[in-house]
Amino acid sequence: MTDSPSPAMSNSSGWRNDERARAAAIAEYGLEGLRDDAALKRITDFAAALCDAPIALVSIVEEHRQTFLSRTGVEATETPRETSFCAHAMVLDDLLEVPDATRDPRFADNALVTGPLGIRFYAGVPLVRDDGLPLGALCVIDTAPRAGLSDLQRQGLRVLAADVLARLSDNRSAAQSRAALDDSEGRFRVLADTMPQMVWSTRPDGFHDYYNARWYEFTGMPVGSTDGAEWNGMFHPDDQDRAWAVWQESLATGAPYQIEYRLRRADGQYRWTLGRALPMYDESGTIVRWFGTCTDIHEQKEASEQREIVAHELSHRIKNIFAVISGLINLSARSNPGFGPIASDLRERVTALGRAHDFVRPHSAQSRPSASQNSLHGLLSELFLPYQPETSPRIFVQGADFEIDDRSATPLALLFHELATNAMKYGALSSDAGVVEVATRRDGEHAVLEWQERDGPAVTVPTKTGFGSQLIELSVVRQLGGTIDQRWAPDGLRVAITIPNPALRRN
Template sequence: MPAFLRDGGELGELIASFDWSGTSLGPIAGWPGHLKTSVALALRSTVPIVMLWGQDGVMIYNDGYAEFAGMRHPRSLGARVREAWPEVADFNDNIIKTVFAGKKLSYRDQQLTLERNGVAEQVYLNLDYSPVVDEEGRPVAVIVFVVETTEKVRVERQVQGERERLKQMFGQAPSFMALLSGPDHVFELANRGYQQLIGHREVVGKSVRQALPDIGGQGFYEILDRVYETGEPFVGSALTVALQRTPGGLPQQRFVDLVYQPIRDENGAVTGIFVEGIDITERIVAERAVRASEAQFRTFAEAMPNHVWTSPPSGELDWFNTRVYEYSGAAPGELDGEGWTKLVHPDDLPGAGESWAQALRSCQPYDVEFRLRRFDGAYRLHIARAVLIRDSDGSPLRWIGTNTDIEDQRQAYQRFLDSERRLRLSQDAAGIASMEVDIASGAIFGSDIFWDLFGLPKAESVHTSVVEALVLPEDRHIRSSPETRKAGTASPNVEYRIRRSDNDDIRWISRHMEFLNDAQGRPVKMFGVLRDITEQKEAQARQVLLTHELEHRIKNILATVSAIASQTLRGDNMDASRTAFNERLRALANAHDLLTRTQWTSASLESVIASAISPFPADRIAVVGPSVVLGPKRALSLALAINELGTNSLKYGALSVPAGEVSINWSRETGENGEPAIVLTWVESGGPPVSVPSRRGFGRFLIERVLAADFGGTVRIDFNAGGVECTLRAPWPTLKATSEAKSL
């Protein structure tokens, strides 16, 4: 073995045994000194070295390279590099060409794909190419120092990836972050959150004081200084900071929570500060808005005249406005929880409690009426209402309730009901119907009596035309029409006749009405009251008739009196005539009394006689006869006749002496024509001897002619010696002639 190959490791031995004669270098024995020296140097280096000799790049390498070459070794030894590493042939051609031109090449972490062990693998190499020169300084070979950095690159890549991920996380973190270094707090990093907070200003590389002059005077520089000096972290919450949110803009107030965390080196010395925080401005603003709205609610609630209260969803009332305390006289806090129930009337409490519990369970509005005790002990009716307020995500927040005093309304309503009831009752009692006409639609709404009045079936409403059709055609012009209603010119008080719908009765209706106008003064409704005045109308007619009748009767009486007077007062003896006249008038008056009792329809014969004989000694006058009813004319006539007979008897006949008696009898007999007849007799006895009177006076005129004519029969007077006897024979009296009563 040549001496220069000794101690050359495995490759020393291989080189020694290799047949170099087949290569451009020729046998070892012929190798020049610079070749041998170079090989000796390479074999003794621990660094993997390969030399490419000559323009064809014959490979000679050491043990280190052999290890690197893997399966290419030992075939590579003495081979031309182009053939030994065909996959990088072009690369190597270029190397050889460049280095032979006298240049050096150096690659760091050069990525190459090699097939050292039969499979392609990615490798990273540090490659240093430099020329080997001969004694004359001419390049004769390329010496390559090969250091594989594949493992180092892999580790580096991994670290780099992690850093990238961290950077991404850092950059995209929702909180704001920045890394400050050195005592001047120079920005190393600022994430997107931070950029957003400071209005996207370029801060990296600048000190805090340079980058953010707008926060000067707000204490942040000083805190950073202190953290840096003391190494104590700073934690601040809800800090106020005025910041430019846009470059050159006006500072805006933001609220932040933040941490200044000192960063220490391996020796524990502070080298920087990690800033991390959250912009809580939106939250603070929202909280403030809630507080403002709460204040607004309280103000509003205090301004309300109603009771206002609140309760959490659990139902224990926690706040009442001043009205509640004023009303109840309760002390603050006394009504909280279930304390309010002390105000509720004991009778109303179970219902109110149940409603409240029901509302709390169902979250549905609470709505209840109950009586609440006032400070003076009086209970007043209230309507309580409450609704559940929910927050933005729909969960129950609290109940807001009100109590409204409706005692006055309730009483007014009760009074209204009472008054309406009284009105209705009085209308019903008076038979007054009420109605309401909606002028636009023509619908009539009537009270119960309204329907009775027209004989219509009871209904909610009826069109005016239905009622109008019942009015008698000759009275229709009196009633209101659609035109007069719309114009408001319909007569307020009218009377007209209708034909009732149910039984065709003609009835008189009196109607009074008033218009209700709208804001423009146009009639919109007509309120009316109606009454059936048929009876009243008939009474009026009867009254007229009666007045005429009475007038007629009086005239007839006067005519009768006048006739009696002219007959009675014609004699010379005025005293006697006057007495006779008075007696005749009295007899007439007594008969009138009897007839008045029966409204001038009839009088019994017995009563006529009893009345007529009353001025005479009745105990001596016997009256016997069956029951007979006389009409007015006959009653009067008989009364006057009996008076004449009695007067005559008292003067000259049986009644002129104490022993004398009169017998008045009547009976029912059958007349000559076979019809029933009455025979009435006046028979005197026990009186002085009778003499036939010398002349026929008015008495006989009344008895013989008038009485006979009025009874339609005959009268006979006998002046018997034993006493006067008078006999009336006439058809049995009946009351068939109603016209007789009328004519009187």
């Protein structure tokens, strides 16, 4: 798709060159009254489902901003015009597709690409009035690059864009609007019957009254035989209660419906299927329809299970490697008695790494830790077990919890192992009354972890930097990209560690 202007725009260049006149023309539509319009919301919901995209928008591009009359998948109601993809789309004579915005010189430095939204894929159909007035675009957006839309999806977006223009028209009577909606419904049914996915819809109470041709082709059931609640009988017996419960929860709350289940194919085989549905609302905010799809994911599900088995086996072998390394250290210490103290420290560090790995590694249902495997507090609890008396804990962790992953678990384990070991040898934990308090809190885009020792022996400032201190510095600064402030106060060591949130867990 090129960035050349449409014939309509070429014949009406005044609209582009006179923003005041264009703004006045746009104002005639009374767009404020169309914000979050139910009919437009149904269109963006359907556009997102049709294109399997997380975001769909009806965007009106004005002089200094673009306004979202309807939005699915985002909270923002407007953005500056200079960041607008739709400003590019609306001057074309057909759909604009951007497979990967980071590779497109028009958008690579766009704040919507480089910022939190992280746009990668964009497809937009221009909304242009008969006299050439460019209004904006109907678009779908994804945060992952894509090769492009299918021919059917492009056709569907064009049909839906025509419906948007019909809804925006200021010279249509209520009767004409209803006729346009009926016509849209008819086109929807034609479009749905040509889709490769199974498509269905229900009344507000959940009564299934429509399935497309693909559903009946896949299941081999007679037309109408799965209406009402009979659809649940098509699922594997072990999945029926679960699917029914999830569907009832969506009906009760209006929350999007999503579930994986095994659906019986016409040949009797049960195939893993992803079911999704969104509610559609009228002007008063009442649900008037549910629109859903069923997608065969059987091959992907089996491949995922195979990858999980491999991950479990690999993780188990890595755990065994830690045990072998500890054993080799013990053997070396026995053969070289002078190596004993160093070997003991090294073995404890390896053991701490093993604990961290065992906490975040893939587990079976039986071996999974009681704490969430992405929990910082859970990891600390595992690491501090060797230092905690059974009857009276001496290390206390409190404050905001943070999500972590396997990448950050290793430096965190080394960091807190060194702090705890030093506390046992020289600090608060070296006396019976001493305790350690670990407080975690959020500070904007950073996590702040504070280590406070108290009620221990008098603190003396170390005169030289040992390997353990260097290891702490390496873990925090080089591996986690954070900062560390250590203060040897008379009442106990205080350590403040600041770590950027992205360093704790990958996006």
